[in-house]
Amino acid sequence: MQLPQDFKDRMQKMLGEEFEAFLQSYTLDRAQSLRVNTLKVAKEDFMNLSPFHLRQIPWVNEGFYYNSEERPGKHVYHEAGLYYIQEPSAMAVATLAEVVQGERVLDLCAAPGGKSTQLAAALQGKGMLISNEIHPVRAKILAQNIERMGILNAIVTNETPQNLAKRFPEFFDRIVVDAPCSGEGMFRKDEEARNHWSIQNVEMCALRQAEILDCAAIMLRPGGTLVYSTCTFAPEENERSMANFVAAHPEFEIKKVEAYEGFAPGRPEWADGVEAVKDTFRLWPHLLEGEGHYVAVLQKSGAELANEITEKLPDINKVAWKSYETFAKENLVNQPEGYPVMFGEQLYLLPYALPLRGLKVVRAGLHLxxxxxxxxxxSHALALALRPGDVRHTCKLTREDARVNAYLKGETITSEGEKGWHLVCVDGYALGWGKLSGNVLKNHYPKGLRWM
Known part of the structure; x- marks a missing residue:
């Protein structure tokens, strides 16, 4: 692997005697891991179901390493949203956020969705998550992952941090800023990050991170928690970034939290001697099974309640709402709760009566x-948010059933039961919708998701 020479020179200066071990880590295969989606399946139940060889990740209860020759991304349980394939070090961020059910949480730089889906699992359907991504294409990928995980209470936006800060001052209990960075920690897995690296890019990233953090500071309520992370080794983007932030925002302090196995402390000598950064964490690829990461937990002074920001939502078209009520009466035992809103013909349930007008919204809560x-x-999103007990009619399959592959390929399959909508399930977990007539189930699995 060809590493940029300027990068190697800097790392050798930073690490001294550790540098050879650090360099050696690039010759090793990177760790493969997944995180169980506890919104759908308990960890213990997944362990009993899993066809994979799993080893526990020390810093996340629901996270596991799997063997590199296994392919969980091509398994039906992946399509059912039972787990999210995620880099192990990246899982530390949401773990350290320590989200509590019922809170208002913002993931400010959220794509592709690993941290957002982990934060949502901690909320367990209570409270609200706003997952934001500034790049439109990446925001759509984020929305798809939110959907696959069956998340009810997440809103996906495609906004700048500055626009969100204007709309939501002191609104969130917890904010995660997984900041865009120079990507040095991903060099082992990302050739593009290696090719685009430069000292100048590190400096540009540090400036951009400071702007994002300023916006996050505005949106966090007094007493709230801010978690900052990067996937880089550069002190300018890590310790120095945190030292500069707390100097500019005296209402924040770096919080001392318990370290997990393999976590190394931040280095004050890389931040002009600011002692507080020793309570931040570096995840080094030569000290644990994972890529390079940096995480800091900060707390805002005070203990005030978050701002109430609500508005009267537009009235729903009565004919449209009646059509949903008819469907729900005929097909649902339990209905999801929320605030109904419409965008054209599309019906959504918001988790909170938020003022969304003027914002670029990709997913306004649960798409019904x-x-x-x-x-x-x-919608397919509704199917993935439901459990078999929430519906009147199901098509129950096991993973060995040949009809599973046929369904995922978009083919018509055979089934029995009453005419109408059926929730197609594999081993008790929702895959999507089918519409039964006679013994033929018409396939409603989305075309863009179908297996080849």
């Missing part, structure tokens, strides 16, 4: 479905 001329067609 499409209202078409007195007829309601349920």
């Amino acid at each position: 479905g499409t209202c078409k001329k007195k007829r309601f067609e349920p």
